[in-house]
Amino acid sequence: MIVDVKTPELSESIAEGTLLEWHKQVGEQVQRDETLIDLETDKVILEIAAPCSGVVVELLRENGAVVNAGEVIARIDNGEHGELVPTDVVIEIVPKVEQIISVPAETHQVAAVVVQQPALQLGAPVATPQIKSHRQAMSRLRQRIAERLVTAQHTAAVLTTFNEVNMQPIKDLRERYQTDFVREHGVKLGFMSFFVKAAVLALQQFPVINAAIDGSDMVYYDEYHVGIAVSTSRGLVVPVLRHADQLSFAQIEQSISDLAKRAEAMALDFGELQGGTFSISNGGVFGSLLSTPIINPPQSAILGMHTIQDRPIAENGQVVIRPMMYLALSYDHRLIDGRDAVRFLVEIKTALEDPARLMLGL
Numbered sequence: 001m002i003v004d005v006k007t008p009e010l011s012e013s014i015a016e017g018t019l020l021e022w023h024k025q026v027g028e029q030v031q032r033d034e035t036l037i038d039l040e041t042d043k044v045i046l047e048i049a050a051p052c053s054g055v056v057v058e059l060l061r062e063n064g065a066v067v068n069a070g071e072v073i074a075r076i077d078n079g080e081h082g083e084l085v086p087t088d089v090v091i092e093i094v095p096k097v098e099q100i101i102s103v104p105a106e107t108h109q110v111a112a113v114v115v116q117q118p119a120l121q122l123g124a125p126v127a128t129p130q131i132k133s134h135r136q137a138m139s140r141l142r143q144r145i146a147e148r149l150v151t152a153q154h155t156a157a158v159l160t161t162f163n164e165v166n167m168q169p170i171k172d173l174r175e176r177y178q179t180d181f182v183r184e185h186g187v188k189l190g191f192m193s194f195f196v197k198a199a200v201l202a203l204q205q206f207p208v209i210n211a212a213i214d215g216s217d218m219v220y221y222d223e224y225h226v227g228i229a230v231s232t233s234r235g236l237v238v239p240v241l242r243h244a245d246q247l248s249f250a251q252i253e254q255s256i257s258d259l260a261k262r263a264e265a266m267a268l269d270f271g272e273l274q275g276g277t278f279s280i281s282n283g284g285v286f287g288s289l290l291s292t293p294i295i296n297p298p299q300s301a302i303l304g305m306h307t308i309q310d311r312p313i314a315e316n317g318q319v320v321i322r323p324m325m326y327l328a329l330s331y332d333h334r335l336i337d338g339r340d341a342v343r344f345l346v347e348i349k350t351a352l353e354d355p356a357r358l359m360l361g362l
Contacts, residue, residue, distance in 0.1 A: 001081055003052050005074040007039060007067050014270070017041040018139075019065045019073065024056050036074060039067070042144030044273070045266035054078035064137070142235050149294055156300075157333040160292040161341050165349045167308050167323045170194055173355050185250040191305070192228065193252040195280055197358040198351040199303055200224050200245045203278060206344045210277050212298045213335050227276030227296060228256055230263045231286075237263050238296055240276040284308065290326045300335050303348070304328035 010017065020038040024030050030050045039046045058075040061067055138146070174189050181189040203210040203224055211220045224245040227238040239259040241252065262268050281293045284307040293304035304327065311324045329345045351357050 001078055002057065003054070003076045003078055004072045005036060005048065005051060005076060007048060007069055007071050007073060008046055010041060010069045010270075014041050016066055016068050017046070019061055019063060019067060020045075021063050022059060024050075026056050026059055028056050030054065030056055030076060040139060040266075044268050044270065048073070050076060052076055052078045139234060148297060151297055153294070155297065156295055158295060158330055159333045159338065159341070160328050160330045161338065161345055162290070162329075163327045163345045163349050165325050165327055165352045166313070167191075167325050167352070169353055170355050171323055181250070185254065187250065187253045187257055189249065190253055190256070192256055192280070192282065193249045194352060194355060194358060195303070195305060195348075196226055196228075196241065196244055196247075196252050197249070198348045199226060199278060199280060201351050201358065202344050202347040204245070205347060206340050208336055208340055209301045209331070209344050211335060212277075212300055213332070214298070218335060221277040223277065225275055225277045227279035227299070228259065229279060229281035229293075229296075230260050232264045232266075234266065237268065237273060238276065238279055239263060239268055239272045240274070242275075279303070280305065284325065290328070292328055293330050295330055295332060301329060301331040301341070301344075303345075304330065 007017065017039040018041075020040055022037050024034075024036055030036065030053065032051070032053045033049045035047045036050050036056075037048050039048055054076040056074060057077045059073070060075070061071075061073045065073075067073060170191065174191075178189055181187075207220050208218075210224065211218055213219070223243060226241045226244040228241060229236060229238050239262075241247065241255055241259075244252070247255065259268070259272070276296065276299060279293075279296045279299060279302040281302060282305040283291050283293070284305050287307050289307055289309065291304055291306065293302045295302050306326045306328070308323045308325050310321050312319050313322050313324065314320075315322070327345060327349065329341055331341045
């Protein structure tokens with residue numbers, strides 16, 4: 001009996017995907033649940049497995065083909081009902097026709113001729129030099145990233161406000177409790193959990209930052225779902241920490257570690273990439289000193305972290321060296337006034353420079 005292999009049902013926001021490379025060819029045996037091919041969408045890569053054991057008898061779509069949800073892409077003969085199962089399939093390979101340039105059979109001796117080149121005239125056309133290059137098709141993830149960035153720039157009135165934070169208190173706290181934290185929770189106490197906690201604290205005080213525009217309405221979210229930008233070898237994804245206000249420092253660090261690993265493996269679920277109300281991007285891990293992060297639509301703001309750099313600052317009337325970080329908040333000025341954006345960022349700075357407030361939820 002011939003069994004159809006179909007692409008899986010995708011989320012409402014994803015209509016199609018791209019087939020990567022077939023793991024099985026026509027005539028090969030396949031086992032039930034064995035991966036036949038990977039399907040790349042603009043958010044994750046899905047494995048399409050064989051629905052039954054048998055012999056692959058037909059591949060309906062080639063590598064790189066764009067397919068829709070529920071589309072038949074291959075067929076397998078499971079050998080039931082006494083039907084003949086092909087044991088081998090001969091595939092005729094047609095060689096590529098090469099262009100042949102004929103050359104004369106005889107070689108003729110040619111006398112040397114001196115040609116006087118005319119002087120180069122000003123304004124004469126100059127041939128454009130050929131630059132060595134190669135082309136590579138953009139992955140669906142990269143196409144989606146490009147599309148969303150352009151959309152964010154064209155549909156929002158984006159402004160960015162900056163501040164800086166003294167990271168010494170957090171560094172001291174991490175050094176003091178890092179060993180105990182790792183022993184207790186099995187994960188390191190990083191910087192991101194402090195920033196998530198500080199962001200939630202500030203969002204609770206400035207609800208407009210945790211809001212979005214929907215047509216002519218302003219939608220104020222009553223929950224705090226923080227997107228964490230994660231850079232992978234295939235591009236940037238933003239998995240979401242659900243109910244971040246209810247998570248402990250350990251739970252935040254464990255969740256971020258898990259999301260980052262599965263993001264690199266393209267093993268995140270669609271739901272884990274949707275529904276964020278605010279985002280945090282950490283360009284500092286790559287050495288960025290200052291940048292203007294781009295809002296992740298339909299959200300209205302994003303916090304940018306940067307590299308920590310020792311700089312001289314004034315502290316209690318004295319010039320001292322402290323580990324400083326620039327912070328950036330990009331926001332949609334259609335919804336958020338500059339006053340609220342600045343005060344929101346100051347609240348984050350204040351909380352980070354007194355991390356005991358975050359521990360106590362103050």
